[in-house]
Amino acid sequence: MKASDAITSALQLTNFWQDISVDLVKDRIYIPLEFLKRYQISEEQLQQGHFSTSIGLAISELIQKTNSLFQKGMVIFQDIHGRLRWELKFTVLGGKTVLNKVDRQQNKILETRPVLSKWDWTKIAIRASFNSI
Numbered sequence: 170m171k172a173s174d175a176i177t178s179a180l181q182l183t184n185f186w187q188d189i190s191v192d193l194v195k196d197r198i199y200i201p202l203e204f205l206k207r208y209q210i211s212e213e214q215l216q217q218g219h220f221s222t223s224i225g226l227a228i229s230e231l232i233q234k235t236n237s238l239f240q241k242g243m244v245i246f247q248d249i250h251g252r253l254r255w256e257l258k259f260t261v262l263g264g265k266t267v268l269n270k271v272d273r274q275q276n277k278i279l280e281t282r283p284v285l286s287k288w289d290w291t292k293i294a295i296r297a298s299f300n301s302i
Contacts, residue, residue: 175242
């Protein structure tokens with residue numbers, strides 16, 4: 170998988186995991202069926218909004234796989250410089266920060282959409298400007 174594909178896939182998956190509660194209201198579920206089956210989670214269970222250990226385990230594995238895609242894509246920064254590098258770092262750090270919030274707020278993921286605060290955006294901008302990713 171190319172680095173750019175890994176990054177864009179990780180960003181899209183992060184958006185899916187962030188929007189679980191929003192999508193449930195719209196009768197959409199983006200959690201792969203294989204995860205629902207493996208963790209014995211029904212669509213009805215998700216739509217009822219009752220968080221369970223099995224949902225937490227499934228979300229943890231999805232987050233781990235998504236983080237793995239982010240990691241695979243990091244080599245892209247070897248070939249990008251200047252403003253584009255900063256913009257991509259900003260975007261990737263934003264995605265990773267959202268994914269961390271999803272992880273920390275797992276028990277509320279069926280009812281609340283994790284969002285970035287102004288402070289989060291400030292830290293992301295500073296990290297994108299001064300730190301390596």
